[in-house]
Amino acid sequence: MIKAGIECNIRTYTTLIDGYARRGSLEEALRLCDEMVERGLMPNTVIYNSIIHWLYTEEDVEGASSLLLDMIDKRLNPDQFTYSILTKGLCRNGYVKQALEFYNNVLEKHLIEDKFSYNILINNLCRKGNLTGAKQLLCRMFVRGLIPDLVTYGTLIDGYCKEGNIESAVQVYENMIKVEEKPNLVIYNSIINGLCKEASVDVAKCLLDALQKMRLLEVITFNTLINGYCISGKFAEAFALFSEMRNVGILVNKASYNILINFMCKSGCYQQARELMKMMILRGMVPDAITYTTLVTNFSKNCRPEELIDLHDYMVLKGVIPDRQTYKATVYPLL
């Protein structure tokens, strides 16, 4: 663009800065910030929002806070994006209480609120098992004139399902239908998961079949049910479903393997679990941190040290990046 004499503007830089930060190159993103300042362009709220968001993602809460202060210092106005980024950032780093306090502060000062922050807060209350609080926030949304959307309902449905309270989940589902919101796959997946954990895996299978007829299926739906079969000890059904995916044109992914590997380990079938990992590699999938942690922790508790080291070496040789915490706690002490 520069060679062609086309001027780069703030949006050009924002796209690049967010792109680098998104891929983990925060240093390059910050360098671009300096570069744009040198060219006479001042970073605006959007750029601050983006960098603050990726700092929180990398668990750099202090970095995010200081950038926020810098933003206020430069008299840049935080917007709804800033609020939701802050809300999510605080929650994901363990500051759920502070996030709630912050949002109450937004309310008191009559600043703009929107669905995003509510959905984030509801999600975090659900995860902490505080469904009462989550429902109160839903009520507050109505009071403030914010119409709950599919994400709001989906979050609550998942929260109830995870709590094992299918009845309440269905109640939210019915309320959602009343206001003409059609469920999407994310919501169906939550319900399938809830049914599996409630030991109603057969009902879950019926739901999957119904979705299949509507051609509304994806890999997560299958993985959820495979996990459900494993929970109920129905390994034959789990493996059958794993194979069936191919026939309906849905490719297994790393999570599919990780689920089976986990349950093979839990049942004491360590060698079979390792074979599954090898199969994964043969099919061109590099095991991830979850595969590594699942196998290594189970091997360290149940197998000979040499076997554990062999397993670790094999995976590393195949390009697996070991999970640092797992490696430090299990493999490293043996060397």
Added chain:
DNA sequence: GTAGGGTTAG
């Protein structure tokens, strides 16, 4: 140009 919900481990 930036933000929100679903599967798998410890």
